[in-house]
Amino acid sequence: MKVFVCIKQVPGVSEVRIDPKTNTLVREGIPSIINPYDKNAIELALTIKEENGAEVIAISMGPPQAEEILREALSMGVDKAFLLTDKAFAGADTLATSYTLALAIKRILKSAKNKKDYLVILGAQAIDGDTGQVGPELAEELDIPQITYVQKFELKENKIIVERIFRTEEVVIIETQLPALLSVLREINIPRFPTMSGIVDAYTKKEVISLDANELKPDKRKIGLNGSMTEVWKIFIPERKAEQIIIKGTNEEIAQELCRNLKNDKIL
Amino acid sequence: MDFTLNEQQKMLKKITREFAEGYIAPVAEESDQNSKLDEKVFQKMKEMNYFGTCIPEEYGGAGLHDDTISFCIVTEEIGRVDASWGITTGVHCSVCAYPIYKFGTEDQRQRFLIDLAKGNKVGAFCLTEANAGSDAGGVQLGAVKDGDEWILNGSKIFATNGGIAETLLVVAKTGEKGSRKELTIFIVDTNTPGYSVGVKEDKLGVRASNTSELVFQDVHVPQENILGKTGEGFQLSMKILDFGRISIASQCVGLGQAALEASIKYSNERIQFGRPIGRFQGIQWKISDMACAVESGRLLTYKAAYMCDNGMDYSLVSAMAKLVASEAAMKAAHSAVQIHGGYGLMKAYPVERYFRDAKMGEIYEGTSEIQRLVIANQLLRKGANIL
Incomplete structure (x- = not known):
């Protein structure tokens, strides 16, 4: 079984700046990190590997610097890493990205014995764009079932049973078979830290394989800026809205109401 | 480079x-x-x-x-x-x-x-005794050969990790050659009968790190537990401490860095006389001096590590690194408390802990004075060109 994890390099969230002239994110001098949700995706893939045996393959599309997050993924225990990097891929929106990711997955599956024995896992969304679209679009490209916003996962003899959050409150339990695509929420697990020997292995025993447009042979109209349907009008950092709640009652009632509120907001 | x-x-x-x-x-x-x-x-x-x-x-x-x-x-x-x-x-x-x-x-x-x-x-290295500290040759804990075994008697003090360790490197006296003691290092499993942990020290700083007295009463250690050769203990100890100094220097660089970061943060936030205190030259000078000291320690530490990895004699530079980095940490922690003023004395701010913790670096595994001695001895013997 192969478990693909698609990960994205994003700017460390607290330090995002936008260039007012070009309307794009300023990336210079900003530390890049693995999209936090994607770490949960990696963790789930590694758990599946440990419990059921699987080959975990991380894929990222981005500039050559994105190798760093793939090395981090390898440090965590991922077996193989592919970096899809080419100037032709630049400027891709979610549609062009998912098309390119799908090409890479199909290419890797070509050499697999059982071409249907695979699972694709992504973080539910990236903290920079917040679209959550790549997962669903990638599932369509691969023509496999998709389950988004997964908070619990179980694998039983090729059947997967997951809990997904629906309309923020309802939980839906879904059963499906491989192949399938999942996008996961942060609640699903706590990502592990790479160990020291994991890091050493990632740099000495494992490699990051680069794939460019020549190797993926894409339809040129579907990649990069050409393949992007989205036109960015404006990028802005969402304003934080502080809500004021006044709680009245006896001390006990106030305390209980406060706790309820904090629990609802998942602070407690 | x-x-x-x-x-x-x-x-x-x-x-x-x-x-x-x-x-x-x-x-x-x-x-x-x-x-x-x-x-x-x-x-x-x-x-x-x-x-x-x-x-x-x-x-x-x-x-x-x-x-x-x-x-x-x-x-x-x-x-x-x-x-x-x-x-x-x-x-x-x-x-x-x-x-x-x-x-x-x-x-x-x-x-x-x-x-x-x-x-x-957990492991520990046990050299220091009541009468053997800076004078490493003053070791009195004795080991006497008995067939295929050695029997250890005596005690060690101030052993870092001592109370939690299960494997010890113990420097013991195994004989005398003229006026010079012959020392040997034994690997001791603490589950051996006759071994016990004495007083656990209550310290000024690095309080969570265990520092203990260790007692050896007829502790039988097999011949095959000797590290290196019999009688090599002093020279081997010096080599072990050369590497140990790189470790201490690194830990001190980290502590100095922490003191520096806390000071920068506080200097940018604390407002006095209508502006952040970092705008005042008195604070700026402190920050610069701290940064220079910490970075000097870091560079010497990395240099010692580099020399070690490249098979060069790093004894001199590791002593320099330990000396400079530990004194930098103390200096940085001292300035950090001063910059924080009254808050620097309070446990609510970590600089109070840094200040207490920093002192250890200047003392253990060779005091600053011993480092200076090691450095000067080498320079006076071999000249300044060995750098």
Whole structure:
């Protein structure tokens, strides 16, 4: 079984700046990190590997610097890493990205014995764009079932049973078979830290394989800026809205109401 | 010459910083108050391989035995959030596990090193006695040969990790040659009958790091537990301490860095006379001096590590690194408290702990005075061109 994890390099969230002239994110001098949700995706893939045996393959599309997050993924225990990097891929929106990711997955599956024995896992969304679209679009490209916003996962003899959050409150339990695509929420697990020997292995025993447009042979109209349907009008950092709640009652009632509120907001 | 860290080193630094801030920092103050390392952090440190950083993978370590700069980086990042942990793993790795790897037999590596590198057992190096501190030759704990065994009698004091260690390197007197004592290092399993832990010291700083008195009463140690050769103990101890100094220097660089970062943050936030205190020259000078001192210590530490990895004689530079980095940490912590004013005296701010923790670096594993002695002796014998 192969478990693909698609990960994205994003700017460390607290330090995002936008260039007012070009309307794009300023990336210079900003530390890049693995999209936090994607770490949960990696963790789930590694758990599946440990419990059921699987080959975990991380894929990222981005500039050559994105190798760093793939090395981090390898440090965590991922077996193989592919970096899809080419100037032709630049400027891709979610549609062009998912098309390119799908090409890479199909290419890797070509050499697999059982071409249907695979699972694709992504973080539910990236903290920079917040679209959550790549997962669903990638599932369509691969023509496999998709389950988004997964908070619990179980694998039983090729059947997967997951809990997904629906309309923020309802939980839906879904059963499906491989192949399938999942996008996961942060609640699903706590990502592990790479160990020291994991890091050493990632740099000495494992490699990051680069794939460019020549190797993926894409339809040129579907990649990069050409393949992007989205036109960015404006990028802005969402304003934080502080809500004021006044709680009245006896001390006990106030305390209980406060706790309820904090629990609802998942602070407690 | 290249001063940049390689990609692997950058990753080690990044991950260790995230780990240290996420797991060690939240309980550092509590551990200091309780004079005890946190058990959960202990388990995590084991999982992360921090007990085997500078040991090859085949012996259960992380495989950074040829990359002492990485060991420095890791120890620095741990020391940056908690000097007690910096000392615990630093001492364990540098003066117990690493010497067994470096000078031990294959049998000793199998019997002792693997458990040490995996963190299943904690290690300690025991040299100091009531009458043997800076004067390392003054060791009185004696070992007498009895067939295939040696019988150890005496006591050690101020042993870092002593009370929690299960594998010890014990420097013992095994004879006398003229006026000079003959010393030998024994690997002692603390489960051996006759061994006991005496007083656990209550210290000014690095309180969570265990410092204990160790008592040996007719402790039988097999001949095959001798590290190196009989009578080599003094020279071997000096070599072990050369590497140990790199570790202490790293931990001090981390502590100095922490004091510097806290001071910069506070200087930008604290408003007096209508402006952040960082705008005042009096504060700026302190910040500059702290940064210069810490960076000097760091550069010497990395240089010593570089020389060690490249098979050069690093004894002189590691003594310099230990001296400069520990005094830099003390100076930085001193200034950090001063910059914080009244708040610097309060436990609510970590600089109070940094100040107490920093003093240790100038004293253990060779005081600043002994480092100066080591440095001057080499220079006066060999001339300044050895640098």
